[in-house]
Amino acid sequence: MATLSPQPSTFPRSNxxxxxxxxxxxxILVEKELISTDAIDYMSSVYEKEVGPQLGAxxxxxxxxxxxxxxxLLADATSACQEMGVGGMQGEEMIALENTDSVNxxxxxxxxxxxxxxxxxxxxxxxxxxxYRxxxxxxxxxxxxxxxYFPDPSIEIRVWDSSAELRYWVLPQRPEGTEGFTEEQLTELVTRDSLIGVSVPPAAIEA
Ligand SMILES: [Co+2]
Incomplete structure (x- = not known):
């Protein structure tokens, strides 16, 4: 993947x-008793190990x-995700945007x-x-x-600006040639980047 550059000098340069x-x-947060170290450890381990694009997939x-x-899902992404046990912080109001033959x-x-x-x-x-922004x-x-990813010029690209109140993500199209795939096999095709919309599931590029 090509990198988006240049980074401004104010952005932290190293890990x-x-x-x-x-x-x-x-x-500072611990000292001011706004949060405990246990809570921080718990949160970082959850977001490192459990919550990630595999859930979106x-x-x-x-x-x-x-x-x-x-x-x-298209009518109410937040509650459809909850049906599958997916939800929580920073996802209280989510909207899934459907990619079609004419819109990305x-x-x-x-x-x-x-x-x-x-x-x-x-x-x-x-x-x-x-x-990027x-x-x-x-x-x-x-x-x-x-x-x-190079979408056909006939495809309209719609850009959606997320906010603290409303968070968007993309429902990519099911790639061609996946008719015989199981749900689990399909899950493996869905990438993080395709859920952001900068790309599409790999098989769709090859199709
Ligand atoms: Co923001």
Whole structure:
């Protein structure tokens, strides 16, 4: 994957620097008794090990095999996800955007990095970069090209700006040639990037 560049000089340049800042913030929060170290340890382990795009992938695969679930998902993503035990912080109000033959959706947060945590986990670093946030709006096709995806010029690209109140994610199209796939096999095709909309499931690119 090509990198989105350049990074502004104000952005922390190394993982060590980010880690140091996080440590400093954690120390202040604990000292002010706003949060306990146990709670922080618990949260980071949950988001490192349990919550991630594999949950979004499960939901997409279910929508691909179950049209009624798909209808419920498009009507109210938050409650459809809850049916599958997926929900929680930073996902109180979610909207799933359906990709079709004529429309591709792309998700961004132009203000900061709002992201549907329950279905995608924590956002990748590039999602937070000003370069992505600006370019996604100005030239979404160029962003997609950086991820190796070149939608047909006839496809309309719709860009959706997430906020703290409303978090979007993309329901990609089921790739062609997957008619005989089980739900579990389908799950493996769904990538994080296809849920953000910068790309589509790999098989669809090859089709
Ligand atoms: Co935001």
């Amino acid at each position: 060590e620097e980010i880690a140091a800042r996080v440590k400093a913030m954690e120390a 499960k939901i997409v695969a279910r929508a691909w095999v179950d049209p009624e679930f798909k209808n419920r 959706n792309l998700v961004v947060c132009t203000l900061c990095s709002c992201y549907p945590w329950p279905v995608l986990g924590l956002p990748p670093n590039w999602y937070k970069y000003p370069a 600006a370019k996604a709006v100005r030239n979404p096709r160029e962003v997609m090209a950086e991820f190796g």
